Amino acid sequence: MERTEVIVAGAGPTGLFLAGELALRGVAVTVLDRLAEPDPTIKAGSVNVASAELLDRRGLLPAAEAAQRRFLASVGKFGPTVEAAKRGGRRFLAAGHFAGFLFDNDLIDQSDPVLAAHRAVSNGLGVPQQEVERILGEHCATLGVDLRRGVEVQGVRATDESVTVETSAGEFTAGWLVAADGGRSVIRKRLGIEFDGTDPEMTGYQAIADFEDASGLRPGWTWTPRGVYAYGPVPGRIFLSRFRQPPEDRDAPVSVEELQEAVRDVTGVPVAITGIQGRATRFTDNARQARHYRHGRVFLAGDAAHVHSPLGGQGLNLGLGDAANLGWKLAATVQGWAPAGLLDTYETERRPIGAAVLDWTRAQVALLRGDERTEQLRTIVGGELLRVPAAMNRIVALSSGILQHYDVADDATAPVGSIAGDVELTSGTRLADHAHDGRFVLIDRSPDSRFTVSGLDDRLAYVADPADEPSLLVRPDGVIVWASSGCDDQKLLDAALARWAGAK
Template sequence: MRQTDVIVVGAGPTGLFLASELALRGVRVTVLERLEEPDTTIKSGSINVASAEILDRRGLLPAAEEVQRGRLAEATAFTGGRSNRTVRELTDAAGRTSRRFAVIGHFAGIMFRHDLVDQDDPALAAHTAVANGILVPQQDLELLLGEHCARLGVEIRRGVEVRDLRSTGTGLDDDADVVVETSAGDFTASWVVAADGGRSVVRKRLGVDFVGTDPELVGYQAIADFDDASELRRGWNWTPRGIYTYGPMPGRVLVARFAPQPEDKNAPVTLEELQSAVREVTGVPVTITRLRGRATRWSDNARQARIYRHGRVFLAGDAAHVHSPFSAQGLNLGLGDAVNLGWKLAATVNGWAPAGLLDTYHSERHPIGAWVLDWTRAQVALMHGDERTAQLRKVVGDELFAVPGATNRMIALSSGILQHYDVADDACAPVGSIAGDVELESGGRLADHAHDGRFVLVDRSPDGRYADAVRGLADSVAYTADPISDTSQPSLFVRPDGIIAWADDSTDNARKLLDIAIGRWVGA
């Protein structure tokens, strides 16, 4: 029986990033994945700003930027050298990738218009450093994170199917180790994280309720060769039978029709099934000659686990929540779970976690997951092909989204930068928010000091008055002095997941509040 600190079930983006977060802090972690090779099925086509900032804080932004350069080149080639909307939004007049806020994505197929965005909006202007690392498809992200895990020495066991869990004590909700029964024998760990997808074996074995709403539509996504695709319109298109998009990459097609679910949801998608769906929704008699890779079938089934923690077992990613895949919200939500849980679990394994720290994973992430489910449900409601819904879409797209303030708000929500946690009592702004781009007067950025997964204290006081607060905590806190006279840029104490846990409010209580924040999140 093999023993480790943490077992992560599932080697998708959520599982891989979580494993890397644990390994970064010296935790022994084993990833168990049923697939023999990384999944090359076409899935999410990009990540949002909040996810790109997660990569940035771990030094992975250059790799993401390299992926984006390649994807932009493919998109330009697909249009025959002509620029399309996505390329225009992400490049300047000289064809260089932009440092403005990355305006990509849509709501219910209504594309966000970059020309209506107020780039001076402080909410957006604080999150521009990652604009060159947004167009990262899920397949590329998994490869990127797999390489990151390899550098950190994470053990990834592929071709291992998890079958059951049991406790070495009286039950899975006690303090005993957990035994994971697999096709390759038993593995034992102090903690287990289930990141094994919407049909999570672990969640089912735990008996955790998975509650929500039933699906209305059946969707397909694939990269395919067409005999003649000239009549398929680029971008998002609504029809009386559903919604579809063609591009921006060569051969990529996504189609969703409002119809009953197939009898066998697990059956592979055949060329004939995909072709039938494309013809029905688009009204174009296209002929698909070949599937490049495996096509996927999905729905808007929207469900969430009632609890994210069951004793020493946690749920993350699709194992904790499922919904329609529009705007890649599932991928981004899973990365948010991983970065929130990773440092907390590592602190617990390493013995310095404050009391109750692990419980904050559920209290912080469950509300975010519930919000995303409602966000995706609202989009599906706006995608129906009837005349009244079409009229509502016109009002939303042509009137509401034409207002710059409304556009900024929707883009900020979609990008994930407005996520907020209640991390302190009676806290002032920006406490509880994502730090975003924090430029340092002394050079560099806050993200440069977060690569090893520690807390970061940016001390902007002229006399370095906050250094004593973290003396002796160098293993868990990175201290950087950045004296500055501009009081509008306060000193900050930032958690490993990028959440601001304290900000200098220029009052006599500032040091006391910092000590409280350190005690709450770092411990004695």
Template sequence: MMTTTEYDVVVAGGGPVGLFLACELRLGGARVLVVERLTEVDETVKAGAINIPSAVAFYRRGLLPELSAVWEAARARMRAFKGDTKLPPKFAGHFAGIMMDPDLFDGSDPVWADVGPAADAGLGVPQAELERILARRAERLGAEVRRGVELTGFDATGDGVAVRTTAGTIRAGWLVGCDGGRSTVRKLAGFDFPGTDPEITGYQAIAEMTGAERLKEGWNTTETGTYVHGPFPGRIISVEFDGPPADRSAPVTAEELQESLRRVSGVPEVTITKLLSATRYTDNARQATEYRRGRVLLAGDAAHVHSPFGGQGLNLGIGDAMNLGWKLAAVVRGRACESLLDTYTAERHPIGAWVLDWTRAQVAVMRPDRHARALRKVVTDLALTTEGTTYLVTRISGVWQRYDLPGDHPLTGASAPDLELADGTRLGDCLRTGRALLLDLADDLELRAHAEGYADRLDVVTAACPGRPNLAGLFVRPDGFVAWAADTEGEKGLPEALERWLGAPGAGTGQS
């Protein structure tokens, strides 16, 4: 029987999801080790768009200014590519390459209310840059990150995990697989991973080219597939619908990409002279039926894979990490029983399932056959209406996401509104530490009395909110979702909500 642990949690995979999870675990007081097989940050062009839930998560942890600086640098590259000094002030996204017109968007839906600064962030941050930012934060918070160390196996028991790596065996209380779509952790733990088989071969690359002046900018649908040129110099996407590649793991060659681009674009003179970064992908769509098996959990691509259309993958993983981190830390610290971890799958699995279907729908609309092209015309017509644009932008943005939590108040289960308080601060400013928040908006002594015994895990803030005069109080979980809310006429259930999400008053240890 394992009697001691070197770490509370070992995270397998040092990409953005694994690093952000490590940050969240450290905020909750867990001892964390991240093992990453790569010795350096992978510079391969990958995800580059951050949706609103991710931007809100980063804002609540104080990361928005650093990410915004990266985004401004990216916009400068876009201006250089377009040969223009100005860019549209808003980017509404696309569905299957059908671009949304931001001028048709109607933001009056209540889900857009009080999103805060993240609503206007419009972040396009290369995954490698995000990884560097999160790695620096993880180290500042005290997480240990070991690069060049690969997980090779593990033995899980009822009270811990012995993690075998190329650097030796590490003992931990818990193991989280954030090791990508071909996750070793998922395979060795025996998670079921059902889904649909791939039917496309896609390429994303940064390349030096000649003859590219005939390539149209943006997303382009042709008789043979889809290609994208821009919005950065040399960025190319080419998608063909003739089945998956024979060997997806083989390095992408300049000739392979060039031939695909010529076939899809119909521009025979385009020539790849130098391949700077390239990756190959498919629309393989699969999801683990559960995200936890005993002491082993999954997050990010280890738990779900799908095509990259719509830029949902990285964002889905960041949401997983934000949801799991505080819960696992609470269990580690003895403040909550293991059943709290059951809410991780319950809350995140439905959103993952939606993302898989969202990407499947885009593949269906992008196919070059006549039936799909007829459907594409219908979808395009709908997208060019205010109602259609608003629906698609809202879904693409992720602002609609919420959890099915106990309680009848409209805010319960939603991401907390970024309320502007009377002293000029905002609710998001109160969530930097990763602790839960009880916001007393009515100066109610009885309300605050319920917080006694939770001082080690709950911040209590008393403030007026002129913009919401009928709102009396909010209990916000560490991940920023509302677990209880009350209007001025009163609502019961706060003690039960506090104990459900934070454990019994006074429970847990003070170790970190």
């Protein structure tokens, strides 16, 4: 039996980011994954702004920007998202769509202060999931994370003091376990945690296919009465959803014949598919959420805690948000300085976010139904409402994850509880530059550096930055938990530190 401080089951983006957060704070962590090699299956094609900011705060934005440059070099002209990204600059960009309505960056009002505070990462959004996993894998390797591949989790035993994971390679024991082992989580099932939600109405596919002639397929997102499809931007890439139940054997590989029949049905184009590059994926709009994210010393994160349709590209981002929220809190607990009840805030903060994302995807499914009334509704939503810049701003802000808000203080006012975004300092640095080691960041903007903090150097970075702006205390996950207002500032700062950063 091998022992470590924390075991993470699953080496997808959620598990890897979480492992990095723990290792960054000196916690011994072992990651177990059933696959012998990283999964090459085509999945998410980009990250949203909130996720790119998580990478930025850990010094990984340059790697994301390099990945985006490689991605853009591999595709041709493909709608406003790619074209806007190629133009570069520090504008707020949105990658994605809502129910097949592609976000139009030319309609975004760049003067909107909400968006303007989150545009530093605009050149690091076009990062496919495989690249995200590669970047995070290298990050974990640098931090000394113990990654064990080809190890299948088979069971779990938990006590009040420890957790033992039964695997194909023997037993591993730790003080804590995080299940990031996917929507069919073995750990969640073994613990009997209810997975509530709605059954699927549609079945989707994603693949890079070899077409004899794809000229009849329209690039971008196209709705038809039988479903929706997207062709490109990578040559041969096809993504589609149609209102049909999945086959009885959902684990069976997607054959060329099955994919070709689905593409022909949804697109109405008699394409011929001669092969599939790698492996195609099959998915549904099954939307479920764990009734609890915590079971004693075991936590659920990512798809183990929630599953939903990939429409709108929220799954990868939701999992990274879980990892960022839980990582520092679990590290604080292992190291012994966590305030009372800190671990419980993982569920109270992240479960409502997960529920909102499930509803976000259900709304998109409702807008994809193939009846006449839905078609009329789509004409109004896509042809009228989403052509208004204010509406476009709002929907891309929601999709980008920058409007997430947490209840972190009594009677708090903006910006407390919100995501910090891109905070530029008078020194020429940014907030993210001071957050690479995973500590809290206190930006003291008072003219005389009046805010005092002592005894917290191991968990807090103090930055003096005199300016005519509020001072800020930012958690390791980027959430603002205190902002100066001119009234009882030191007292309220001390209270925020005690609540989130522990005793001195």
